[in-house]
Amino acid sequence: xxxxSTLGEFGLIDRLTDGLKNVNDSTxxxxxxxxxxxxxxxxxxxxxxxxLLLENVHFDLTYVPLKHLGYKSAVVNFSDIYAMxxxxxxxxxxxxxxxxxxxxxxxxxxxxxxxxxxxxxxxxVGGDTSASHQGLVISITCLGDARRSDIVYxxxxxxxxxxxxxxxxxxxxxxxxxxxxxxxxxxxxxxxxPDFAGKEYLIERQLKPEARxxxxxxxxxxxxxxxxxxxxxxxxxxxxxxxxxxxxxxxxVYEDRIPIDYQTAVMAxxxxxxxxxxxxxxxxxxxxxxxxxxxxxxxxxKLKDIKVIGYVTEESLxxxxxxxxxxxxxxKAQGWNPLAEKQE
Amino acid sequence: xxxxSTLGEFGLIDRLTDGLKNVNDSTxxxxxxxxxxxxxxxxxxxxxxxxLLLENVHFDLTYVPLKHLGYKSAVVNFSDIYAMxxxxxxxxxxxxxxxxxxxxxxxxxxxxxxxxxxxxxxxxVGGDTSASHQGLVISITCLGDARRSDIVYxxxxxxxxxxxxxxxxxxxxxxxxxxxxxxxxxxxxxxxxPDFAGKEYLIERQLKPEARxxxxxxxxxxxxxxxxxxxxxxxxxxxxxxxxxxxxxxxxVYEDRIPIDYQTAVMAxxxxxxxxxxxxxxxxxxxxxxxxxxxxxxxxxKLKDIKVIGYVTEESLxxxxxxxxxxxxxxKAQGWNPLAEKQE
Numbered sequence: 001x002x003x004x005s006t007l008g009e010f011g012l013i014d015r016l017t018d019g020l021k022n023v024n025d026s027t028x029x030x031x032x033x034x035x036x037x038x039x040x041x042x043x044x045x046x047x048x049x050x051x052l053l054l055e056n057v058h059f060d061l062t063y064v065p066l067k068h069l070g071y072k073s074a075v076v077n078f079s080d081i082y083a084m085x086x087x088x089x090x091x092x093x094x095x096x097x098x099x100x101x102x103x104x105x106x107x108x109x110x111x112x113x114x115x116x117x118x119x120x121x122x123x124x125v126g127g128d129t130s131a132s133h134q135g136l137v138i139s140i141t142c143l144g145d146a147r148r149s150d151i152v153y154x155x156x157x158x159x160x161x162x163x164x165x166x167x168x169x170x171x172x173x174x175x176x177x178x179x180x181x182x183x184x185x186x187x188x189x190x191x192x193x194p195d196f197a198g199k200e201y202l203i204e205r206q207l208k209p210e211a212r213x214x215x216x217x218x219x220x221x222x223x224x225x226x227x228x229x230x231x232x233x234x235x236x237x238x239x240x241x242x243x244x245x246x247x248x249x250x251x252x253v254y255e256d257r258i259p260i261d262y263q264t265a266v267m268a269x270x271x272x273x274x275x276x277x278x279x280x281x282x283x284x285x286x287x288x289x290x291x292x293x294x295x296x297x298x299x300x301x302k303l304k305d306i307k308v309i310g311y312v313t314e315e316s317l318x319x320x321x322x323x324x325x326x327x328x329x330x331x332k333a334q335g336w337n338p339l340a341e342k343q344e
Numbered sequence: 345x346x347x348x349s350t351l352g353e354f355g356l357i358d359r360l361t362d363g364l365k366n367v368n369d370s371t372x373x374x375x376x377x378x379x380x381x382x383x384x385x386x387x388x389x390x391x392x393x394x395x396l397l398l399e400n401v402h403f404d405l406t407y408v409p410l411k412h413l414g415y416k417s418a419v420v421n422f423s424d425i426y427a428m429x430x431x432x433x434x435x436x437x438x439x440x441x442x443x444x445x446x447x448x449x450x451x452x453x454x455x456x457x458x459x460x461x462x463x464x465x466x467x468x469v470g471g472d473t474s475a476s477h478q479g480l481v482i483s484i485t486c487l488g489d490a491r492r493s494d495i496v497y498x499x500x501x502x503x504x505x506x507x508x509x510x511x512x513x514x515x516x517x518x519x520x521x522x523x524x525x526x527x528x529x530x531x532x533x534x535x536x537x538p539d540f541a542g543k544e545y546l547i548e549r550q551l552k553p554e555a556r557x558x559x560x561x562x563x564x565x566x567x568x569x570x571x572x573x574x575x576x577x578x579x580x581x582x583x584x585x586x587x588x589x590x591x592x593x594x595x596x597v598y599e600d601r602i603p604i605d606y607q608t609a610v611m612a613x614x615x616x617x618x619x620x621x622x623x624x625x626x627x628x629x630x631x632x633x634x635x636x637x638x639x640x641x642x643x644x645x646k647l648k649d650i651k652v653i654g655y656v657t658e659e660s661l662x663x664x665x666x667x668x669x670x671x672x673x674x675x676k677a678q679g680w681n682p683l684a685e686k687q688e
Contacts, residue, residue, distance in 0.1 A: 028389060029497070032498075032590070033428065033497050033498050033499075033574075034393060034424040034425075034427040034428050034498070034573075034574050034575060035391040035392055035393035035424050035425055035427075035428045035430070035486075035488065036391070036392050036393070037389050037390070037391055037428070037495060038389065038390040038391075038392065039388075039389045039390065039492070040384065040390065042386035044383075045372060045381050045382065045383045046381070046382040046383065046384065046390060046487075047379040047380070047381055047382075048379055048380050048382065048434070048436060048469065048470060048485070048487065049378060049379035049380070049436075049470065050436045050438050050470060050471060050472055050483070050485055051438070051472050052438035052439070052440055052472045052474055052481065052483055054440050054474060054475075054476050054477070054478070054481065055477075056477050057440075057474055057475050057476065057477055058474070080378040080379050081378075081379055083378040083379075084377065084378050084379045084381070086379070090392070092392060092393075092394045092485060094394050094395070094396035094483055095396070096396055096398050096401070096481070125392065126392060126393065126394060127394060128394055128395050128396045129396075130396055130398060130401055130402070131398075131401050132398050132401065132478075133398070133399075133400050133401055133478075133479070134398070134399075134476075134477075134478025134479055135477070135478055137396065137398065137440070137481055137483075139394070139396055139438055139481075139483035141392070141394055141436060141485040142379075143390075143392065144379065148383070151381060153373070153377050154376075154377050154378070155377075229378075230377075230378050231378060246376070
């Protein structure tokens with residue numbers, strides 16, 4: 001293991017960015033100057049999103065491998081660009097590194113970031129590196145592009161639109177519960193072997209989520225442009241309410257249509273948690289939540305891994321879930337709110 | 345004072361971004377969706393730069409007012425865009441907020457960021473807000489634009505080019521020394537009044553630096569395009585060596601030509617520090633360091649607040665300072681290296 005201070009900031013950056021190749025035509029200059037330089041085709045708008053990840057708020061290095069953390073940190077940003085119906089093109093990565101990390105740790109983290117970039121065709125074009133007297137700090141900004149006519153905002157939903165969601169919900173949250181449980185169980189034990197048998201999907205959803213590029217491509221191929229879209233990072237309930245608030249609409253979602261994986265259900269049972277609550281509020285699903293015109297019903301029903309879960313209403317009707325027995329429960333944005341946390 | 349948890353993330357963001365108006369044509373959508381949306385004229389390249397600022401590494405809230413901190417955090421990013429000979433247009437701001445901060449503290453910080461944006465004509469288009477279990481974390485990314493033919497990189501310096509620097513150097517570093525000294529002197533004392541009389545310039549340079557937009561505009565007006573340029577954030581010596589390394593050149597700078605303010609000199613004397621060392625390595629000057637062809641000598645000499653401090657040589661001659669007595673001292677990149685710090 002090598003101490004970071006022996007390399008210095010510029011030495012470390014050289015090592016982390018060694019062999020980087022840019023794959024996007026829009027990237028003119030990457031790492032190595034005061035700023036990176038891009039040029040986007042004149043028919044493209046530029047998208048920018050950013051995420052800040054802090055140790056012990058967003059991740060716990062007790063059970064999160066650094067390579068997975070790097071991968072996820074990049075992917076959650078790509079997810080925001082796809083949620084605009086765009087294509088991620090470039091990222092910048094800023095790191096605050098505490099002294100317990102060696103060069104090899106940061107290389108591990110970066111190998112995850114670089115793997116994500118490779119898989120999603122994104123160029124790493126810049127960043128900043130600093131010591132941190134606290135924990136690990138990761139700040140990633142992602143640039144993407146889209147034709148203006150393709151961009152989907154949150155505010156375009158109209159009454160009668162169908163509400164759709166990709167994949168399934170709640171698995172990442174259950175994965176987190178599982179990891180936390182095993183962390184408690186392993187406390188103070190050496191060579192503890194956590195038991196994840198039959199729950200691999202939950203762990204993968206939590207530690208190594210993917211952004212739904214495939215859904216964006218599938219929709220484009222089918223000629224369907226959503227009227228509103230966002231990714232599910234804070235929980236379906238919270239995100240639905242964002243779309244409805246910004247679109248000045250209400251909504252109805254059917255409890256029995258919310259897509260939930262078998263492993264998620266088993267885990268909720270095991271933990272004695274309400275399954276639907278977990279699926280509605282768990283967060284970190286990185287699925288796409290979107291609305292399409294009612295006329296797209298037949299087309300959308302044919303697409304794989306997309307489920308219609310409800311419909312958009314007039315604003316005055318509010319946001320509610322229709323339960324299995326036909327009752328209505330108002331949706332609440334209980335979503336993951338790191339600012340309300342009481343720890344420190 | 346109001347607790348941040350009562351507002352939640354979205355409530356806080358609403359409050360911080362209340363009344364924001366975008367001034368750049370290139371900003372199509374700002375805060376409020378998965379990503380901000382921009383469109384740049386087809387003759388413009390897009391520049392992106394990012395800076396991560398961590399409490400007790402980059403700033404000490406014992407003596408840095410939050411509004412100044414916000415202002416400086418934004419300005420140091422603008423400085424990087426000017427250093428490319430571009431114009432800053434948009435920023436995103438991510439904050440990690442520890443629980444000792446109230447809503448009003450963060451509003452104070454944001455008022456500094458917004459003031460900087462207003463003064464420099466930059467739009468605040470997005471960001472991320474989170475709890476921090478550690479200190480305050482500020483991550484800012486700045487987008488800018490420039491005509492491709494106007495962009496100045498670090499690698500274009502040619503032997504015989506003149507080396508120029510704007511303003512003066514070392515004052516910010518001396519301001520930091522002064523603030524640190526008063527912090528020590530005030531430890532444990534109530535109602536301590538620090539004595540900054542006659543040293544206001546040093547304090548201002550440290551707490552509220554400006555980016556040299558005026559220099560970029562002045563050069564454009566005079567029809568001078570630098571061959572290489574960067575801003576002085578880590579110290580003149582370190583930055584000069586970056587330009588020379590990337591341009592495959594050497595350089596000579598004259599000790600007696602390094603611009604130093606009177607207050608900086610007095611303070612160095614008081615602290616028994618080597619003045620030239622401080623000016624070469626102090627950092628955080630946010631002045632522009634650039635090279636111009638020898639033929640621009642007469643033109644550049646007429647411009648105010650720009651000084652020719654040396655010239656570019658063949659690479660084999662290395663980087664050196666010519667002392668007052670005509671000797672040569674090799675330049676060293678002693679610049680501020682936060683990764684080499686031993687604290688934690």
